[in-house]
Amino acid sequence: MAYKRQIDRLPIPPADAKVQNVTCHYCIVGCGYKAYTWPRNKQGTLENNAFGINLGEQQPADGTWLAPSMYNMVRQNGQDVHLAVVPDHECVVNSGLASIRGARMAENRPSRVTGTQQQRLSDPLVWRNGVWQPTTWNDALDLVARVTAKIVNEYGEDELVVSMFDHGGSAGGYENTWATGKLYFDSMKVKNCRIHNRPAYNSEVHSSRDMGVGELNYSYSDYEVTDTIFMIGANSLETQTNLFLNHMVPGLRNGAKFIMVDPRRTVTVNAAEEVAGKDNVLHLAITPGTDMALFNALLTYIVDNGWTDNDFIAASTFQGGEAVAEGSSQPAGLGSLNYAMQTCRTSIEEAAGICGVDAADIVKAAEWIAKPHDDGARRKCVTAYEKGIIWGNDNYRTIGALVNISLATGNIGREGGGCCRLGGHQEGYYRPSDAHVGRPAEYVDQLLIKGGGKVYHVWACDHYKTTLNASQFKRVLKKRSDMVKEAMDAAAGGTREELVDAIVGAVNAGGIFVVDVDIIHSQIGQNAHVLLPACESNEMNLTSMNGERRMRLSERYMDPFGNSKPDCLIAAGVAQHMEAALRDLGNDAYADQFKGYDWETEEDAFMDGYNAGNPEVTYERLRAMGNNGVQEPVAGYENGQLVGTPRLYADGNFDRHGRDDKKALFCAAQWRGYAAAGKAREAENHNFFVNNVRANIFWQNQFLDQDSDFVQDRFPYPFIEMNAADMADLGISAGDLIEITNENGATQGMAYPTDTAKRGQVAMVFGSPAGSQGNVVNPGVSELILPEYKLTFGNVRKLADAPPQARAVSFKSKEYKA
Amino acid sequence: MSNKCNRLVDVGRRQFMRGGAFAVAGAAAATVTSAPAQASPANAQLDYPSNRLANIADLAVNEPMDIEYPDADSPGILLKLGEAVEGGAGPDGNIVAYSVLCPHKGWYLTYSAEDRSLNCPGHFSRFDAEVGGQQIWGHATQNLPQFTLRVDAKGDIYAEGCSDLIFGRPSNVL
Numbered sequence: 004m005a006y007k008r009q010i011d012r013l014p015i016p017p018a019d020a021k022v023q024n025v026t027c028h029y030c031i032v033g034c035g036y037k038a039y040t041w042p043r044n045k046q047g048t049l050e051n052n053a054f055g056i057n058l059g060e061q062q063p064a065d066g067t068w069l070a071p072s073m074y075n076m077v078r079q080n081g082q083d084v085h086l087a088v089v090p091d092h093e094c095v096v097n098s099g100l101a102s103i104r105g106a107r108m109a110e111n112r113p114s115r116v117t118g119t120q121q122q123r124l125s126d127p128l129v130w131r132n133g134v135w136q137p138t139t140w141n142d143a144l145d146l147v148a149r150v151t152a153k154i155v156n157e158y159g160e161d162e163l164v165v166s167m168f169d170h171g172g173s174a175g176g177y178e179n180t181w182a183t184g185k186l187y188f189d190s191m192k193v194k195n196c197r198i199h200n201r202p203a204y205n206s207e208v209h210s211s212r213d214m215g216v217g218e219l220n221y222s223y224s225d226y227e228v229t230d231t232i233f234m235i236g237a238n239s240l241e242t243q244t245n246l247f248l249n250h251m252v253p254g255l256r257n258g259a260k261f262i263m264v265d266p267r268r269t270v271t272v273n274a275a276e277e278v279a280g281k282d283n284v285l286h287l288a289i290t291p292g293t294d295m296a297l298f299n300a301l302l303t304y305i306v307d308n309g310w311t312d313n314d315f316i317a318a319s320t321f322q323g324g325e326a327v328a329e330g331s332s333q334p335a336g337l338g339s340l341n342y343a344m345q346t347c348r349t350s351i352e353e354a355a356g357i358c359g360v361d362a363a364d365i366v367k368a369a370e371w372i373a374k375p376h377d378d379g380a381r382r383k384c385v386t387a388y389e390k391g392i393i394w395g396n397d398n399y400r401t402i403g404a405l406v407n408i409s410l411a412t413g414n415i416g417r418e419g420g421g422c423c424r425l426g427g428h429q430e431g432y433y434r435p436s437d438a439h440v441g442r443p444a445e446y447v448d449q450l451l452i453k454g455g456g457k458v459y460h461v462w463a464c465d466h467y468k469t470t471l472n473a474s475q476f477k478r479v480l481k482k483r484s485d486m487v488k489e490a491m492d493a494a495a496g497g498t499r500e501e502l503v504d505a506i507v508g509a510v511n512a513g514g515i516f517v518v519d520v521d522i523i524h525s526q527i528g529q530n531a532h533v534l535l536p537a538c539e540s541n542e543m544n545l546t547s548m549n550g551e552r553r554m555r556l557s558e559r560y561m562d563p564f565g566n567s568k569p570d571c572l573i574a575a576g577v578a579q580h581m582e583a584a585l586r587d588l589g590n591d592a593y594a595d596q597f598k599g600y601d602w603e604t605e606e607d608a609f610m611d612g613y614n615a616g617n618p619e620v621t622y623e624r625l626r627a628m629g630n631n632g633v634q635e636p637v638a639g640y641e642n643g644q645l646v647g648t649p650r651l652y653a654d655g656n657f658d659r660h661g662r663d664d665k666k667a668l669f670c671a672a673q674w675r676g677y678a679a680a681g682k683a684r685e686a687e688n689h690n691f692f693v694n695n696v697r698a699n700i701f702w703q704n705q706f707l708d709q710d711s712d713f714v715q716d717r718f719p720y721p722f723i724e725m726n727a728a729d730m731a732d733l734g735i736s737a738g739d740l741i742e743i744t745n746e747n748g749a750t751q752g753m754a755y756p757t758d759t760a761k762r763g764q765v766a767m768v769f770g771s772p773a774g775s776q777g778n779v780v781n782p783g784v785s786e787l788i789l790p791e792y793k794l795t796f797g798n799v800r801k802l803a804d805a806p807p808q809a810r811a812v813s814f815k816s817k818e819y820k821a
Numbered sequence: 822m823s824n825k826c827n828r829l830v831d832v833g834r835r836q837f838m839r840g841g842a843f844a845v846a847g848a849a850a851a852t853v854t855s856a857p858a859q860a861s862p863a864n865a866q867l868d869y870p871s872n873r874l875a876n877i878a879d880l881a882v883n884e885p886m887d888i889e890y891p892d893a894d895s896p897g898i899l900l901k902l903g904e905a906v907e908g909g910a911g912p913d914g915n916i917v918a919y920s921v922l923c924p925h926k927g928w929y930l931t932y933s934a935e936d937r938s939l940n941c942p943g944h945f946s947r948f949d950a951e952v953g954g955q956q957i958w959g960h961a962t963q964n965l966p967q968f969t970l971r972v973d974a975k976g977d978i979y980a981e982g983c984s985d986l987i988f989g990r991p992s993n994v995l
């Protein structure tokens with residue numbers, strides 16, 4: 004039976020509770036919340052409280068309510084205080100809405116009083132005598148620095164491999180991306196690095212940028228005034244929840260049409276139908292990986308019908324044929340619309356055949372996107388995409404083909420338009436140049452698998468759960484790490500020098516020394532030698548921007564757990580110890596490169612990085628801008644307010660590619676079938692398309708939710724949505740544990756019968772601690788090393804009858820029933 | 822009942838705590854003694870009213886009856902299911918009762934007899950009436966508050982408690 008909290012009362016925040024700004028750090032939307040804290044021995048009353056309402060009365064729908072998940076008791080300046088984190092009605096992003104993730108921010112805080120999140124790391128841990136021993140920062144950083152310094156000094160910086168977040172919210176943010184960036188790209192020039200969710204250090208949307216179009220160019224308000232929302236490979240009700248509810252739903256109520264391109268029917272399609280009516284929603288359930296053919300046919304139809312925005316094209320896009328030729332760092336040619344059309348031209352019938360959808364539906368989509376209104380006025384269309392194509396077939400050309408449509412219809416830089424990725428985490432990237440990394444960037448997973456790298460620094464990444472080809476990656480990294488563990492065990496009792504020598508000996512014999520900076524002891528952390536405990540947003544001040552470039556300061560309302568620290572200060576500690584270690588090695592010139600980290604606080608790191616490039620922006624000014632913040636780029640500071648930019652490219656000048664002419668380019672997107680190595684063969688040889696999907700309940704915080712009774716009760720195992728007829732054929736019942744296998748490995752989950760699932764297609768939740776979908780994703784990548792998690796094929800078999808936990812959960816449809 | 826609330830809220834907080842509950846209860850007592858004039862023993866759980874909702878004979882399978890519990894401002898449903906369910910009351914173990922204020926933002930849930938779910942027109946959350954009000958999909962951070970039922974020898978059904986905090990109130994009993 005369902006998990007019951009057995010909570011029937013909560014403390015009341017008193018009128019004089021301290022109130023601070025919080026931007027939810029879980030997803031890209033960045034909803035505004037207020038954090039109330041007050042002393043342990045105080046409380047408000049029904050009539051007199053921080054909410055300023057009579058709590059003795061039943062509150063109406065949409066009224067203020069402190070749910071049990073929004074409450075906790077945490078440490079603040081060394082004292083236990085009550086904490087309530089409640090959605091902010093005044094924030095334009097969410098207007099008082101909370102999601103199933105954000106509403107659990109308080110509950111997902113570590114508390115020694117209530118016992119929540121005791122999995123959080125509180126102290127540095129060093130592998131010692133066969134176990135992880137807690138130790139001091141000095142001791143742990145000294146070991147990290149001595150081994151790292153010795154390796155980079157003697158063997159060069161290419162022997163240091165780094166995995167690091169590049170985003171905002173959670174672990175990232177301007178403070179932390181700056182500090183890690185300064186360490187690895189300024190003090191050093193580390194080139195063998197990768198990002199948390201992909202095996203190289205690269206953009207996920209290279210083509211959009213090369214075309215001149217930064218990928219976050221609109222305002223969320225554009226959804227409210229558009230004629231059509233064109234969504235591809237995204238599931239916003241689940242993954243950008245309050246963007247969908249607070250901006251897309253009003254747009255649909257205002258009469259917008261909704262087009263979804265996704266092989267799978269999702270709750271987003273269902274909800275759009277509820278709001279807009281089925282006649283105004285078009286779901287193109289295409290054959291997986293064929294998006295580009297669809298986009299090319301849409302563009303062709305729009306061009307041939309004269310529905311292009313010719314003034315915009317003339318003024319803002321390149322006119323002279325080919326501008327950039329196809330090459331090794333440029334997977335497709337770029338140039339004028341006419342130039343691109345020579346490659347893109349695709350008939351509706353051709354696309355219908357490739358994509359497996361009705362020709363009439365493709366025509367309808369083209370009309371909804373671009374056919375002018377009856378009075379001749381142009382149609383406005385917001386285009387929004389995410390992992391379905393970012394992690395799908397042929398990333399560069401597919402995204403290029405999509406941006407082509409927005410450019411041809413003049414839908415970028417204008418109200419009611421935009422061509423944007425929807426995003427996962429918030430953004431918060433501020434780092435020194437990464438030009439030395441090169442393009443294509445190093446495929447770091449393969450480098451590690453082939454034995455490359457001697458020292459590995461991992462920042463808030465758990466690739467065991469979230470990389471491709473994960474089975475092999477884990478096997479190899481564990482083996483290489485174990486070599487070092489054994490050497491460390493053998494050196495037990497010796498001096499620091501002897502320990503360092505033992506480690507260096509082991510890495511020279513093929514091992515690898517792993518340092519993991521994280522908030523919990525993650526799966527990859529099991530194969531680390533030093534664990535450095537980091538803290539999260541609100542345990543430190545953190546700045547980030549959301550999917551409409553809205554920058555906020557999310558304030559520190561509690562102390563870091565135990566002796567954990569902000570990542571930026573950990574990076575500073577690593578740098579300072581590197582300086583000392585290099586001096587000891589007699590390399591003063593090298594040591595000098597590690598100066599400039601004398602930061603006391605995260606604000607110091609912010610001033611050293613983001614503020615140096617954006618002198619208008621300070622903590623004080625951001626704090627004053629509250630939960631509505633300011634949309635980047637910040638244009639100035641006037642009348643006590645930071646002045647932002649609601650929409651990029653409003654002047655028709657496109658500059659993301661860095662071209663002096665500021666003209667946008669079209670992409671010559673050549674359809675080539677399944678382009679990455681091994682995908683076509685895998686598709687032929689297996690019975691199921693294995694879709695890789697996210698779920699409302701825990702996307703972006705599953706690592707915390709492995710410690711949440713509420714979440715574990717709902718999904719004790721990762722779900723795998725499956726058609727009932729396929730289940731019957733394979734003798735599988737609801738809740739049975741099933742295995743997905745292919746040449747790359749195997750993974751497991753719980754069968755979730757889904758009446759809308761197509762036969763021969765399963766949808767497995769990504770990033771689960773209890774079953775890594777990446778185990779069955781092949782190592783094939785695009786030219787610029789983008790993984791294709793979405794394009795996976797495998798066979799399915801039953802492992803076991805539904806265990807008791809699985810038998811106890813609901814297997815009903817996720818779709819709303821009026 | 823409002824004169825009870827200040828004391829009861831304190832108890833609720835303690836009840837919320839898991840793990841270190843005993844140690845914390847001690848700490849709380851210590852704080853209270855700093856103001857001895859106001860200290861008074863508080864019950865360790867809320868006193869819920871025992872309200873007669875209906876008689877079994879009034880219920881038809883899969884036809885929810887509107888109820889109010891613990892007071893008139895808190896709407897719910899009383900429902901007889903076709904089969905016994907875990908946590909079901911009555912001789913056949915098939916009677917359940919839930920709050921119908923969505924624990925997301927408090928919109929009224931509607932019952933779908935088709936798949937015995939409660940659905941929210943606010944933002945599309947869904948709860949399973951057959952699995953203890955488990956959220957099938959949605960935005961709420963708890964499952965549906967379920968009312969504790971007792972059925973007497975005459976078949977009269979009484980509500981006498983609630984599993985979770987009801988939307989829009991700091992205490993289930995106001």
Ligand code: SF4
Nearest residue numbers: 027030033034102105
């Ligand atoms: S939609 Fe995203 S940002 Fe908003 S509350 Fe939910 S998880 Fe947080």
Ligand code: FES
Nearest residue numbers: 923925926941943
């Ligand atoms: S109020 Fe029910 S889903 Fe939001």
